[in-house]
Amino acid sequence: MALAATLRVFPAGAFGSRRAVHMLERNALIYRKGWYFLVSGFFEPFFYLLSLGIGLNHLIGTVHVAHTAVTYAAFVAPGMLATSAMNGSMLDATFNTFFRLRVDHTYDSVMATPLSVEDIALGELSWCLTRGSLYSVSFLVCMWALGDTQSAWAILCLPIAILTSLAFASAGMAACTFLRSWQDFDLVMLALLPMFLFSATFFPIDQYPGWLQLVVRATPLYQGVALARGCNLGVFNWAMAGHVGYLVVMSFAGIVMTSRRFRKLLTP
Amino acid sequence: MSLVAARGLVKRFGDFTAVDGIDFEIYRGESFGFLGPNGAGKTSTMKMVSCISPPTAGTLTVLGQDPKTKGPQIRARLGLVPQEDSLELELSAMDNLIMYGRYFDLPRAEIKRRATELLEFTQLSERANEKADNFSGGMKRRLTIARSLISDPDLLILDEPTTGLDPQARHLVWERLYRLKSEGVTLVITTHYMDEAEQLCDRLVVMDRGKIVAEGAPQALIQQHSTREVLELRFGMNGHSPRADAVADLADRVEELPDRLLLYVGDGDEALAAVHARGLAPQSALVRRSTLEDVFLRLTGRTLVD
Ligand SMILES: Nc1ncnc2c1ncn2[C@@H]1O[C@H](COP(=O)(O)OP(=O)(O)O)[C@@H](O)[C@H]1O
Ligand SMILES: [Mg+2]
Numbered sequence: 001m002a003l004a005a006t007l008r009v010f011p012a013g014a015f016g017s018r019r020a021v022h023m024l025e026r027n028a029l030i031y032r033k034g035w036y037f038l039v040s041g042f043f044e045p046f047f048y049l050l051s052l053g054i055g056l057n058h059l060i061g062t063v064h065v066a067h068t069a070v071t072y073a074a075f076v077a078p079g080m081l082a083t084s085a086m087n088g089s090m091l092d093a094t095f096n097t098f099f100r101l102r103v104d105h106t107y108d109s110v111m112a113t114p115l116s117v118e119d120i121a122l123g124e125l126s127w128c129l130t131r132g133s134l135y136s137v138s139f140l141v142c143m144w145a146l147g148d149t150q151s152a153w154a155i156l157c158l159p160i161a162i163l164t165s166l167a168f169a170s171a172g173m174a175a176c177t178f179l180r181s182w183q184d185f186d187l188v189m190l191a192l193l194p195m196f197l198f199s200a201t202f203f204p205i206d207q208y209p210g211w212l213q214l215v216v217r218a219t220p221l222y223q224g225v226a227l228a229r230g231c232n233l234g235v236f237n238w239a240m241a242g243h244v245g246y247l248v249v250m251s252f253a254g255i256v257m258t259s260r261r262f263r264k265l266l267t268p
Numbered sequence: 269m270s271l272v273a274a275r276g277l278v279k280r281f282g283d284f285t286a287v288d289g290i291d292f293e294i295y296r297g298e299s300f301g302f303l304g305p306n307g308a309g310k311t312s313t314m315k316m317v318s319c320i321s322p323p324t325a326g327t328l329t330v331l332g333q334d335p336k337t338k339g340p341q342i343r344a345r346l347g348l349v350p351q352e353d354s355l356e357l358e359l360s361a362m363d364n365l366i367m368y369g370r371y372f373d374l375p376r377a378e379i380k381r382r383a384t385e386l387l388e389f390t391q392l393s394e395r396a397n398e399k400a401d402n403f404s405g406g407m408k409r410r411l412t413i414a415r416s417l418i419s420d421p422d423l424l425i426l427d428e429p430t431t432g433l434d435p436q437a438r439h440l441v442w443e444r445l446y447r448l449k450s451e452g453v454t455l456v457i458t459t460h461y462m463d464e465a466e467q468l469c470d471r472l473v474v475m476d477r478g479k480i481v482a483e484g485a486p487q488a489l490i491q492q493h494s495t496r497e498v499l500e501l502r503f504g505m506n507g508h509s510p511r512a513d514a515v516a517d518l519a520d521r522v523e524e525l526p527d528r529l530l531l532y533v534g535d536g537d538e539a540l541a542a543v544h545a546r547g548l549a550p551q552s553a554l555v556r557r558s559t560l561e562d563v564f565l566r567l568t569g570r571t572l573v574d
Contacts, residue, residue, distance in 0.1 A: 019340075022371050029367055030358055109354035111320050113371035113419075114340040268281070268321055 016122030019115050023123020024130065026110075044084075044135075046142045052076055053146055065204060066235045070150060077148040078232040079201035081139050081157055082164050082224035087192070088135055089165040092128045093172035094188050098179055100124075107266055117262040125169055125255065132165035133158075143232075151234030160231055164224035167247040170254025171220075177261035195221045223247050269332070270295050271423050271454055272317055276326035279312045286312040288478035289326065294423075299455040301472030303465040303560060305572050308475040310458035311351050314427045317456065318348045331422060344372060347421035351428050351458075353408045357401040361392050361411050364400055365418050372419040379418065386414040390444060406437025413444065424448065425456045430464060442467060460572050462560035474564055481567045486560055493566050494558035495520050497536035501529045501543065501550040511548060518542050523565055532562070 053073040060072040100106035107120050115123075140157055143149050172188070179185065198212070199221040205213055216222050223243035230240055272294040279287035287309040294300045302310045315321035316328060319335040319342045328335055330342050356364050362383055369379030387393045390410040395403070400411060409429065416424060429445065430438040445468055449455055459465050465472050466486045474482040474489070482489055499519070503511055512524050518539050519531035533539040536555030543550065564572050 017340075019371070019373070022373075025370055026356075026367055029363060030356070104357075105352070105354045106356070108350065108352075109368075110371060112318055112343065112346070112348040112350065113368070114344040114373070115371055116340055266320075268315070 016116065016118035016120075020119040020123035020126060022115065023110075023120060024127050026106075026123075027127045046138075048080060048084075049073065049077055049139075049142050049146050049148065052080075053148070063204060065229065066233060068150075068233060068235070070233070071148075073146070074148045074150055074232070075204075075229075076202060077143045077146075078154075078157055078228035079199070079225045081136065081143070081161050082221065082228045083196055083199070083201050084139060085132055085136055085161040085164040085224065086168045086195070086221050089128045089132045089169035090172040090188065090192060092131060093125075093169040094176040094179070094185065097124060097173050098176045098182075098185075101177065101265065107262070111266050117266050118259050120266070121173070121255070121258045121262050125166070125173065125258070128169040128173075129162060129165055132169070133162050136161035136165070148232075150232050153234035153236075154232045156231035157228045160224060160227045163244070163247050163251070164221075164228075167220055167224075167250040167254065170251050170258055172254075174254050174257035174261060177258070177265060195219050199225050201225055220246065220250055270329075271331055272456070273329045274317075274326065275328075277313070277316065277323055277328055278325035279309070279316060279321065280324040285478055287316070290473075290475070290478075290480045292473055292480065292483070294454070294456060296454055297452050298470045299449045299457065299468055301465045301469030302456070302458040302475055303460070303462065303469075303472050303564070303572070304458075304475030305460050305564075305570070307477075308460075309478040310475060311427055313475075314348075314351075314425055314456070314458055318346055318425050319343050344419065345422045347416035347419060347424040349409075349412050349416045349424070349426040349429055351431070353412050355400045355408060355411060355415070358399065360397045360399055361387060361403070361414075362396045364411060365415055368415045369418045374419065382418055382420070383414075386417055389417075389447075390414040391440070404437070406433050406440065409433060409437070409441060410444070413441070417448075421453075423454045423456065427458050428460070429457065430459075430461070438464075462564070462572060465560055472560075474560070474567060476564075476568045476570075482563065489560065489563050490558045494562040495532040496534050496558060498556050498558055498562060499531040499533055499536045499539045499543075500554040500556065501531065502527065502552045503529070504551040514546065514548060515543055521566075525571070530562070530565075532558070 056072045062069040063072055063075040065075060110120055136158055139161070140154070144154070175188065198216055199219055200216055205216060208216060223246045227240055227243045230236055270293045274290060274292050276289045276291065277287060278285065278289050290313070302313060304310055312321065316323050316335070317330060319330060319339040322336065331345055333342050335342055356367060359367065365383035365386060366376070366379050369383065387396050390413055392407060392410060392414065395407065400408065403411065413429070426445070430441050433441065442464070445455065449468065455468070457464070457468055469486060471485050472483070473480045482493065484492065512522055512529055515529070515531060516522050519533045521532040523530040523532070531539055540553050540555060543553070561572055
């Protein structure tokens with residue numbers, strides 16, 4: 001719901017109406033039977049963090065970030081938080097949206113009701129974000145419980161994770177309207193995997209050669225990782241405003257594009 | 269007052285013109301049909317009337333409002349049964365109705381009450397809690413009709429309500445639609461079945477290739493464009509052509525189809541006697557009343573279902 005409020009700052013109607021909430025109701029009704037998927041999402045980060053903490057802390061020891069020595073788990077955890085926000089919302093926004101758009105024709109039946117294309121887009125994005133936020137909260141709680149949070153500022157990792165989710169969900173939803181078949185999803189994976197591996201999630205960015213650093217700094221995931229890591233440590237700089245700006249612009253562009261594409265596909 | 273008014277309505281997809289400047293008006297309480305073969309432009313027209321697809325040109329007023337600016341407000345008062353069922357297959361029949369009612373902002377208690385009634389009306393009460401996925405084609409169609417009625421619409425639009433159903437399932441749907449009609453619900457029905465159009469529609473337009481080729485009450489159209497009776501003759505494998513000439517003077521008009529000859533006459537039995545008197549021995553002969561199919565054939569030179 002926080003997100004619905006966030007989105008309300010945009011001009012009324014242009015990005016959907018109060019009716020968008022019915023898309024959330026619809027998804028809640030559908031997932032009522034599949035609640036264990038939701039629960040498994042809660043446990044996933046716990047296992048990740050636990051295995052990293054136990055295994056890699058011993059192998060790697062400490063890492064230096066912003067002139068502070070932290071355990072490897074504490075270094076990697078905020079990166080994983082941003083990465084899981086990306087993965088979760090991308091999968092939701094692409095696979096599920098594609099299914100409802102092309103296979104199930106769910107949106108076609110909704111179009112015959114008072115909902116508008118913008119309502120559908122806003123409702124679906126809200127659903128992605130609601131789910132994503134729940135996971136991020138559980139991730140953050142696990143981080144704290146395992147001693148990977150470094151300062152009280154770590155609480156800011158939550159809005160950062162939600163913003164990262166929003167940026168990827170809206171861009172992913174826009175992208176998925178261009179996909180024609182399930183095979184095209186390989187393209188989505190092709191975009192996600194390198195980002196996952198090369199976003200300074202697992203190593204400090206200065207470990208990369210100079211040219212690769214430039215590439216990494218340009219990826220959307222890097223923005224989320226850098227923000228989450230800074231917030232976790234409670235170390236802030238002006239570059240972070242740039243990271244936030246990047247994600248906000250990406251979210252905005254994604255929402256506009258999604259609405260446009262939905263209009264083209266659903267109101268032929 | 270008319271519920272729907274269209275003037276010069278056009279729908280183009282790229283260079284292709286699916287609906288080519290049609291005019292029609294639908295009045296409260298009537299049951300209005302669009303009869304035409306596949307590709308005539310019926311679905312494109314229904315999507316414009318139901319404020320889903322914007323017209324390319326022309327003017328359209330639905331429930332006295334402009335779909336361009338009042339889409340959601342108009343859709344709130346419409347019920348649509350689309351050509352393809354798009355039910356939530358994972359949900360039960362009851363949940364399908366409840367969810368759909370929520371899209372219309374109806375309170376849950378009110379939806380429940382209406383849903384129970386509608387499941388009764390569409391004879392699905394016993395399967396109310398079963399997944400829609402398990403339903404037969406006819407049951408899915410009835411559930412879609414129930415769904416379209418959940419908002420108590422002022423206008424119910426049915427795009428080919430019985431296409432693909434077996435005869436028994438069709439009759440059940442017809443019977444329910446007839447009930448709605450007698451309760452005064454305004455119905456808009458598209459179909460390529462002439463019997464469906466004749467039975468359900470007070471007034472209809474005949475569509476072909478994006479244009480309206482005739483308009484009127486079914487019986488009036490038949491009277492205007494066809495004779496009272498039709499004599500159908502089949503001559504087996506050896507072709508009709510020589511015989512078409514041989515009987516031409518017995519009828520107002522003779523149509524030659526691949527498998528039979530149609531003689532448009534006032535009195536079919538009399539014409540058949542005359543055929544026999546000429547020593548022609550058709551393999552089989554059938555005398556029937558003229559139908560809308562004959563009207564369509566007359567106006568377009570083609571049959572409704574190919
Ligand atoms: N979205 C679309 N894009 C391109 N062509 C379309 C589209 N929808 C319908 N058509 C074409 O418009 C014509 C009329 O289609 P339709 O309105 O569905 O006819 P009907 O419902 O009478 O069978 C058909 O030739 C069809 O291929
Ligand atoms: Mg059609």
